Amino acid sequence: MQSLRWFSVTAVNVVLASVLMTIEGYPEFQKRIPNGNRVPNPCIRSTIWPGVCHQNSAGGGPRNPFGLDFEASGFVWDVTICKKDSDGDGWTNGYELGDPDCKWTVNATPSGVAVSHPGICEPIDKPNCIAKNSWLANCKRF
Numbered sequence: 001m002q003s004l005r006w007f008s009v010t011a012v013n014v015v016l017a018s019v020l021m022t023i024e025g026y027p028e029f030q031k032r033i034p035n036g037n038r039v040p041n042p043c044i045r046s047t048i049w050p051g052v053c054h055q056n057s058a059g060g061g062p063r064n065p066f067g068l069d070f071e072a073s074g075f076v077w078d079v080t081i082c083k084k085d086s087d088g089d090g091w092t093n094g095y096e097l098g099d100p101d102c103k104w105t106v107n108a109t110p111s112g113v114a115v116s117h118p119g120i121c122e123p124i125d126k127p128n129c130i131a132k133n134s135w136l137a138n139c140k141r142f
Contacts, residue, residue, distance in 0.1 A: 029053060032106060033070070033077050034099040035114035042122050043139035049117055055135050064135070066093060066119030077104065086118050088132050093118040 030036030030052060041049040041057060051059025053067025063071060066086040073081040082094035082102035094102045098112035116122050121129035124139060133139070 029070075029075060032075055034094075034097045034104040034110035036097075039097070039114045039117055042117050042120050042124055043136070049120075052117070053119065062135070064119030065132075066117075069093075077106070078102075087121040087129075089116075089121040089126075089129060091116065 027037070027050075030050070033052065036052055037048070037050070039049045039052045041047040043057070049057045051057055053063050053070055054060060055062045055064050064086075065088070069081060069084055069086045070077075077099075079102045082099055082104075083092050085092055092100070094100050094104075096114065096116045096118040098104075098110040098114050100112065104110050120136060121132040123129065124133055124136065
């Protein structure tokens with residue numbers, strides 16, 4: 001009985017820690033990219049997409065193309081990830097996130113504002129973007 005209680009308490013603590021890490025995980029990654037907390041939501045203008053690296057706007061779950069590239073970079077913003085066009089819309093990640101010259105460093109103020117999402121091909125209704133955004137459900141630009 002004692003070992004069952006210990007197992008139950010341990011299992012609850014592991015689940016709780018996992019949930020807290022998920023909830024608190026993405027704000028830390030937002031700080032690793034320019035304007036990470038101000039990336040426009042192409043589905044609902046005048047709102048942001050807090051889970052920048054994820055298909056889910058709130059974060060968590062599968063990563064979008066930018067998230068996969070950022071993970072491959074070791075979650076480090078450098079010239080390579082900055083000059084890449086993760087979503088294939090013709091704009092570099094740096095341009096989309098307000099760092100067109102790829103000079104931003106962590107804790108610095110970006111030279112510009114985020115103008116679009118680096119993981120979602122925009123405009124979303126453009127023929128070459130429709131297939132690239134096939135994972136993007138229920139998103140219509142108005």
